[in-house]
Ligand code: GDP
């Protein structure tokens with residue numbers, strides 16, 4: 093049995109649903125209130141990926157530090173994938189995704205020098221008062237190197253598992269060196285290399 097360990101970042105503006113997303117994905121629950129934990133924390137989710145492979149995800153929630161607009165390199169260190177999230181009812185949270193993507197690309201890269209796979213999530217799609225069109229999300233996602241974008245509703249449990257599956261799939265294909273989209277695709281990424289990730293810790 094091979095176990096792949098992946099540090100995944102969840103970034104985006106405050107109140108878009110990042111903490112709710114992690115909570116839903118890891119614990120299968122949705123609450124309307126989440127305390128803004130200050131400091132760095134991650135949650136763990138283990139996936140039985142195939143007969144021979146397990147994927148252990150460390151999901152890093154930026155936990156209240158969104159207001160600073162960027163994170164330190166230390167926080168991003170060793171990440172192999174990223175979720176950039178906005179709220180479809182809040183256009184300024186969408187505009188900020190460019191800033192978040194650039195912050196990630198500037199501060200973390202794969203061992204082969206390529207950018208880490210990022211998925212763009214348009215959360216709260218259960219709400220009717222949309223402020224961002226699918227067309228502009230699509231254009232933005234393509235222009236800025238996202239692997240894909242998806243609408244999610246953490247509240248209604250729509251596309252939460254599916255979005256993470258797409259991201260993990262991409263990380264594994266980059267790791268196998270088969271992904272033609274990544275620069276220097278011949279290099280392999282050693283997912284076990286991130287020794288600082290070996291300490292187990294479960295977020296609140
Ligand atoms: P964070 O600041 O990005 O971590 O956002 P939170 O996870 O704390 O969520 C902010 C608020 O949005 C909370 O009241 C959540 O219950 C709510 N929320 C999160 N996801 C959804 C969703 O998919 N639909 C709706 N309607 N509300 C959501």
Ligand code: MG
Pocket residue numbers: 110111112126128153155156
């Ligand atoms: Mg939060």
